[in-house]
Amino acid sequence: MRPLEDVRIIAVEQYGAGPFGSVHLADLGAEIIKIEDPRVGGDVGRYVPPYTEGEDSLFFEAFNRGKRSLSLDLGTEEGRAVFEDLVRVSDAVYSNLRGDVPAKMRITYDDLKHLNPAIVCCSLTGFGMSGPRRREPGYDYILQGLAGWMDITGEPEGPPTKSGLSMVDYSGGFVAAISLLAGLHAARRDGVGMDCDVSLYDTAIGLLTYPAAWHLNEGFVPVRTRHSAHPSLVPFQAFEARDGWLVVGCAKEKFWQRLTEVIGHPEWAADPRFATFADRRNNQDVLLPLLEEIFRRRTVAEWLPPLYAASIPCGPINDVAAALTEEHTLARDLVVETEHPVWGTVRQVASPVRVGDERPAYRRAPRRNEDFGHVTRGLLGYDDEKVAALTEAGAFGASA
Structure with missing residues (x-):
């Protein structure tokens, strides 16, 4: 059996953050029953351009492989009854809604514990289920700005900059998945479920990590650094070569000593301006222009072999196409295929979550x-008569 094959999760989810969290649980074997609102055509992710065909999009494929879909109108009494029957035979209810909505929809633990005392209710919201912003919708771009990320991203003389990927959404999905699994473990141990109040805001603030600790304790003020340089380690940044860019990092003194040999200046290892972490940081205005001039003399392909040979942390700055065809990407089976009736063979990236030796099975x-x-x-054992009655009452939507 796959690790989560004995877990069933009802997912009241849509778009990115929520589905990203549960797709990894599906890859690990959990049965994810995705509830889609028939009044709005289901998950809005089905219609995200540019690659859409009717109710299917490649965006949706990336976040929802391996799941099951049920159109269910939770606004009707009959739809609610079906939902409650599902709660009785499931382990968790997982949602990504605005912070005040889970209580309004009655999908919190207090609302459902009479149906299943061990149910775990994991709500991934924008700002959490408490606090002054709980009623606000949370979007990755907004949160990157609000949590200080954009203020420390980009070139010093440029504007505040968003990450190229929706990292708050994706990190929030991972945090929600961890919280849900912890809740399931406790519920199976104790027989009592709970709420998991997870938010994108909490995630974004939590990921400030050591710059936050430096600021809170010593008044450190983070700033944007030139060429994505590390805030304290020098050199550790992007360098422009003759034909592109690469990252070189000296996170230990031994790497700096090796780098001085590779670049033809072994005397810099003992130079009092550059000998230690502190020396290099204090004299970075002298050192970095020297290094930049040296790196511009050769191509990326010419620099990488001697850097690799010296075991100095480094790598090319790939575009997406190059990243997906990297030898290591292919060796790690990070590009997987599924078959789809509209898109044919769909290629996408695999889940990075690895448990045991068995490779995950992927389904569209x-x-x-x-x-x-x-x-x-x-799953619910309804007979034809009951299905017909529920359908007539609108439990599954007008078009069911």
Whole structure:
């Protein structure tokens, strides 16, 4: 059995952060029953451009492989009844909504514990279920600005800059998955479930890590650094070569000593201006222009072999195409394929979560309401008469 094959999760989720968290649980074997609101055409991620075809998009595929889909109108009494039946036979309810919405939708632990005392209710919201911003929607871009990330990203003379990826969303998904698994462990041990109040805001603030500790204790003020330089280690940054860019980092004194040999200036290892971490940091205005001039003399391909041979941390600054075709990417099986009735063979990146030796089994994302029969008849045991009555009452949407 796969690690989470005995886990069933009801996912009231949409778009990016929530589905990103649960897709890794699906890869590990959990049954993720994705509840899609038929009144709005299901998960909005199905319609994200530019690569869309009807109700299917490559964006949706990237976040929802391996899940099951059920169209369910939780705003109807009958739809709520189906949801409650699912709670009785599931381990967790997972959602990513605005902070005040889980209580309004009655999907918190206090709302559901009478149905299943061991149910774990994990809510990934923008700002959490308490605090003055709990009613605000949370979007990655907004949170990167609010949490201080953009203020310390980019070139010193440039504007505040967002990360090229939605790192608050993705990190929040991982935090939610960890919280949910911790809750499941406790619930199976104790027989009592709980709420997991996870937020993108908490995640973004938590990831400030050591710059926050430096500021809170010593008044350190983070600033944007030239060429993405490390705030305290010199040299550790991007350098421009003759035909591109590479990153070189001296995170230990031995790496600096080796680098002086590679660049043809072994005397710099003992130079009192550059001999120690503190010396190099204090004299970076002298050292970095010297290094930049040296690195511009050769191409990236000419620099990397001697740097690798000296075991100095380094690497090229790839574009996405180069990253996906890197030898190590392919050796680690990080590009996987699934078959889709609209898109044919879909290639995407694998989950980085590895448990044991068995390679995860990947299945395409579901079409909307594709698992109607599996859930209603198979999982819940409804007969044809009950399914027909629920359908007539609008539990599964007007088009069901």
